[in-house]
Amino acid sequence: MAAVDSAFLDLHRLDHLAGRDSVVHRLDPRVKVLITLTFLICVVSFDKYAIAGMLPFAFFLTLVLGLGGIPAGFVLKKLILVAPLALLVGLFNPVYDQQPLMQLGTLTIAGGWLSLLSLLLRFCLTVGAVLALIATTGFNAVCMALEQLGMPRVFAVQLLLLHRYLFVLVEEGRRMDRARRLRSFQGRGLEMRTLGPLLGSLLLRTLDRAQRIHLAMRCRGFDGTIRTCRPSRLTGRDLLVLALCGGALLVLRAVDGPLLLGRLVTGLIA
Amino acid sequence: MHMADALLSPAVGGTFWAATAGTIAWCAKKVQQDLDDRKIPLMGVLGAFIFTAQMINFTIPATGSSGHIGGGLLLAILLGPYAAFLTIASVLVVQALFFADGGLLALGCNIFNLGVFSCFIAYPLLYKPLAGNGTSRTRIVIASIVAAIVGLQLGALGVVGETVLSGIAELPLQAFLWAMLPIHLAIGLVEGLVTAAVVTFVWQARPEILESAATTRPLGSLPIARVLVGLAVAAVLTGGVFSWFASSFPDGLEWSIAQATGKDELDEPAEGIYGLLAGFQEKTAFLPDYAFRTGEQAAAAEQAAEPAWPAVDSGTTVAGLVGGGLTLLVTIGLGLVFRKRRRTA
Numbered sequence: 001m002a003a004v005d006s007a008f009l010d011l012h013r014l015d016h017l018a019g020r021d022s023v024v025h026r027l028d029p030r031v032k033v034l035i036t037l038t039f040l041i042c043v044v045s046f047d048k049y050a051i052a053g054m055l056p057f058a059f060f061l062t063l064v065l066g067l068g069g070i071p072a073g074f075v076l077k078k079l080i081l082v083a084p085l086a087l088l089v090g091l092f093n094p095v096y097d098q099q100p101l102m103q104l105g106t107l108t109i110a111g112g113w114l115s116l117l118s119l120l121l122r123f124c125l126t127v128g129a130v131l132a133l134i135a136t137t138g139f140n141a142v143c144m145a146l147e148q149l150g151m152p153r154v155f156a157v158q159l160l161l162l163h164r165y166l167f168v169l170v171e172e173g174r175r176m177d178r179a180r181r182l183r184s185f186q187g188r189g190l191e192m193r194t195l196g197p198l199l200g201s202l203l204l205r206t207l208d209r210a211q212r213i214h215l216a217m218r219c220r221g222f223d224g225t226i227r228t229c230r231p232s233r234l235t236g237r238d239l240l241v242l243a244l245c246g247g248a249l250l251v252l253r254a255v256d257g258p259l260l261l262g263r264l265v266t267g268l269i270a
Numbered sequence: 271m272h273m274a275d276a277l278l279s280p281a282v283g284g285t286f287w288a289a290t291a292g293t294i295a296w297c298a299k300k301v302q303q304d305l306d307d308r309k310i311p312l313m314g315v316l317g318a319f320i321f322t323a324q325m326i327n328f329t330i331p332a333t334g335s336s337g338h339i340g341g342g343l344l345l346a347i348l349l350g351p352y353a354a355f356l357t358i359a360s361v362l363v364v365q366a367l368f369f370a371d372g373g374l375l376a377l378g379c380n381i382f383n384l385g386v387f388s389c390f391i392a393y394p395l396l397y398k399p400l401a402g403n404g405t406s407r408t409r410i411v412i413a414s415i416v417a418a419i420v421g422l423q424l425g426a427l428g429v430v431g432e433t434v435l436s437g438i439a440e441l442p443l444q445a446f447l448w449a450m451l452p453i454h455l456a457i458g459l460v461e462g463l464v465t466a467a468v469v470t471f472v473w474q475a476r477p478e479i480l481e482s483a484a485t486t487r488p489l490g491s492l493p494i495a496r497v498l499v500g501l502a503v504a505a506v507l508t509g510g511v512f513s514w515f516a517s518s519f520p521d522g523l524e525w526s527i528a529q530a531t532g533k534d535e536l537d538e539p540a541e542g543i544y545g546l547l548a549g550f551q552e553k554t555a556f557l558p559d560y561a562f563r564t565g566e567q568a569a570a571a572e573q574a575a576e577p578a579w580p581a582v583d584s585g586t587t588v589a590g591l592v593g594g595g596l597t598l599l600v601t602i603g604l605g606l607v608f609r610k611r612r613r614t615a
Contacts, residue, residue: 052594161314196467262593
């Protein structure tokens, strides 16, 4: 059950972080969603051997995380937790791609190693960007922003309800699983055979809960839409940030800054 | 297995985003037409249920390893395909945002792999006919297993196809297929068994739930051909648009476009974003198209057919390393500054 506990803690932690206040938190959620998307598209559109060119994006991300007051340790822990997948697939790159791409003195580096490194860097940047978005915005605000950007309303309501009841049901599932484990000796009773009835009872409780929620919502005049009393309006500052960040990201994507810097430095030394 | 952003090219990611967004919009319309607003809280709570169910591990017989269920088929059985698709999509969105499982750009692929196949192919074409009116335990079990296996195999094929088309990972198609399909055969079997167990439990305890679910669904008229045509159109359109944006490196996409149109490449537009980027690249390249080429490397370079990169150029290498190193240092420095500030704050 360690997985559930840590997942549960992470949910709370992210919600807690999103409740803070900083320059990044105060931006309009729509602006943050759009900047995140630009960031992601820029990063994944890099050549598969690109490494140095992507580093300015790491700089950008660090800047945002720092300004938003998100602890680096939290992000790093998340990255390590989900890294094995990318590593597993990327590990084959050095095996299959032996083409020499870099010459450093007498050392020749095969393309596969470069693309593996590039893949891992890409992975850190994309995961980090999403974490930065959610930790500085909060799930509800992201949903509202997505709805304002054109996501169907039913889906937005679905996301909000899911997020709301996630905490309730995870708590219930934890309780049931703990009870099952406490009654199990030498791993008996944890087989697949017991899972059907276990999940089945959880499902029945869930359905009853849905029924109660539905009635309660109907009593309060629910007609399929969720209303908020917080009108979100884009201010000039938001638009300025959007233009500046979006422009900066596109320039970083188009100009290989580190290469220019390196040429300048090596040129000065030579 | 969830796709990750890092394994995707923008063209493939964008195509699947468009396809998924279209399907979500279509399902949202269908669910709203249903006028059954009881379904809305039901979908929300069932999404949370699937989430919780995925966290409860169990021992898989004969292997000793533990697994959890995916739940796509179960949702389709309980809610019908449209509402189930929205619910799976919402679960995947939360997973992508909170647990960094997959990624925002890969979300389209993940929803497609896990949602479309189980809701619109495995459920209506396999589970429904096999399970019949759902009154026989054996039929439920068989239908669940077959539908779960087929759905997961298609999903695994989707992951392989998307990865190979993106061309970021070097895994050859065959090896990848051999790795993915047998694993997902086993996962599908387990998924089918658990789904069947849950469905039969519910059927024994509260048969009216399944009965009402089976009758309120207008499923006979699922226009699957229209769905597929719509997806294909969306894929071709966005594929074309995104290939302009990223057209200096569309290995996988180029291949698929060549397959689809019979031409080697789409004509690159000289203006717009691509032209702008190319102009930047030309201006910022100090030694355009210059590199040491010896026989073997030149051949290798031609094989890869990627401009400027494959030729080994030690000047670029050193400059890249120095510049990259400096950028990395500055980034780490920035992180340390923020850390210190937070400590003192």
